[in-house]
Amino acid sequence: MRGLRRWWDDTAGGLPATFWYLWSGLLINRAGAFALLFLSLYLTAARGAPPSLAGLVVGAYGIGGAAGTLLGGVLADRWGRRATLLAAHLVAAGLMATLAFSTHLAVIAALATLVGVAHSMPSPAFVAAIVDVVPEARRSRAFNLQFWAFNLGMAVASLLAGVLAEASFTALFLVDAGATLAAAVVIALKVPETLGRRPALTPRAAVGRRPGLHTALTDRTFLAFVGLTFLLAVLTMQTSTIMPLAMRADGLRPSAYGLVVALGGALIVAGQLFVPRLIEPYRKSTVLAVSTGLMALGFGTLTVADGLPLYLGAAVVWTAGQMLAAPPNAQINADLAPPELRARYQSVFYLTFPAASFVAPALGGLSLEHLGERHWLVVGALGLLAAAGHLLAGPPRESRVAALRAAAAEPVRSAR
Missing domain, CATH: 1.20.1250.20 (MFS general substrate transporter like domains)
Structure with missing residues (x-):
């Protein structure tokens, strides 16, 4: 028992409460992020799209993801980590709920692109917030736990997605939206803003730097x-x-x-x-x-x-x-x-x-x-x-x- 407690202290001890709320939000987010795993199947089986068009729509989600990654980084440094996380999760939940009832392929493609943006925005904010609140000596362990939560959530998502897809594609998107909204609630209630006042640049650091x-x-x-x-x-x-x-x-x-x-x-x-x-x-x-x-x-x-x-x-x-x-x-x-x-x-x-x-x-x-x-x-x-x-x-x-x-x-x- 002592050995197990010592291992846990070495693995996760000393991490602040804010980290664990961020970790919980990430785990809930990933465990519910399963609708896009079946997007191509949904388009071909439920909406009658040819495979080539389904591939383009999935690609549009990826393009949106690249844009969302950059946008999330800029907003997290300007608005703050918490504000960016909340905005991204709330927008993503609304888009997923809309996607559940959309039937026109052009609308679905546009929504998939926007979902890609909203899904990718939190990543820079999550990591920046972890760095803000976790002491440097504990960050390696914090990032290890983050990676573990991401994979655990994806494993859960893969199992749930198959069951829900068999029952109803509409339910697939709605449960995804609900999980995203639940992550937003955790962040809203428990995660404070971690972005402090911008540190003044020292003369040495300011030379040649355009923020x-x-x-x-x-x-x-x-x-x-x-x-x-x-x-x-x-x-x-x-x-x-x-x-x-x-x-x-x-x-x-x-x-x-x-x-x-x-x-x-x-x-x-x-x-x-x-x-x-x-x-x-x-x-x-x-x-x-x-x-x-x-x-x-x-x-x-x-x-x-x-x-x-x-x-x-x-x-x-x-x-x-x-x-x-x-x-x-x-x-x-x-x-x-x-x-x-x-x-x-x-x-x-x-x-x-x-x-x-x-x-x-x-x-x-x-x-x-x-x-x-x-x-x-x-x-x-x-x-x-x-x-x-x-x-x-x-x-x-x-x-x-x-x-x-x-x-x-x-x-x-x-x-x-």
Whole structure:
């Protein structure tokens, strides 16, 4: 019992109450965010749309997501984290309820685009609020719990979505709207505004800085990290875009693909909470290099995979890499952001995921078609390239973080 209590203290102890309310809002949000998982099926089965048009509508949701990520970052730094989270959740709930009763395909496409905007707006605000309230020494654990909640919520959503879709697509959208509204209620009642007064820029920090997205988009150290994260996201997207095609080519049934995906989700839910203690003694760049190396090994193994056992074994390897990468990835992103531009930096960082969701299937499909199983060698090479990049970029990143901390401490020393 004492050992369990010590483990829990190491994993989640010392985190402020506001973090747990944010965590609860995120979990409720993700557990209810299942309608879009079945959007293409809804369009083809219930609204008679051809597959090509269904693909365009789903793509419109992705375009809206990219716009919403940037908009959420800007608003979270201007309006505040709480205001942005509330606005995004309330708008998303209203749009989902409207979508439940919409029948015209053009209206559904427009609503799907707007839902993409509303669904993506909270991400930068959530992370910025966590950084605002969690002490630096506990942030790695906080981000690990955030990643765990996200995956747990998605696992619940996947189970509920199938049941609701069998019963009624209208119910699917309405329950999604209700869950989004419930998350908004938690935020409204329990989450205070975490954005304090903007810290005054020190002369050293102010030189050459124009506040806004321009700063994040011209920060070379940060953009190098974003580029490496984009490679990691491209690897991660293989499981939902190219791997199903490869498994079908190997004669495996859709149920086999579902088993591989379920195994990855189960590993994350069962093991993610143990990751912070495991990686704590090591430098973040080393952990990220090992994690992307594991992902390279896992996906590279698919070159010789022709049956379900090898796919399951490879999934264990690349899921371990994903689990190791989550806390340091989020921590570095938070460390590199100036406090007054925290949410904007988050929004640029989160653009890597919609970008990867486009690049992975577009180029991956061509690669699989022309290279066959050798496609997985290319994916493995990308992972090794990212691993080497993290080792090379680690020292400059650490120097940059130290400089930002020194600049943040300078006004305090001057006041004293």
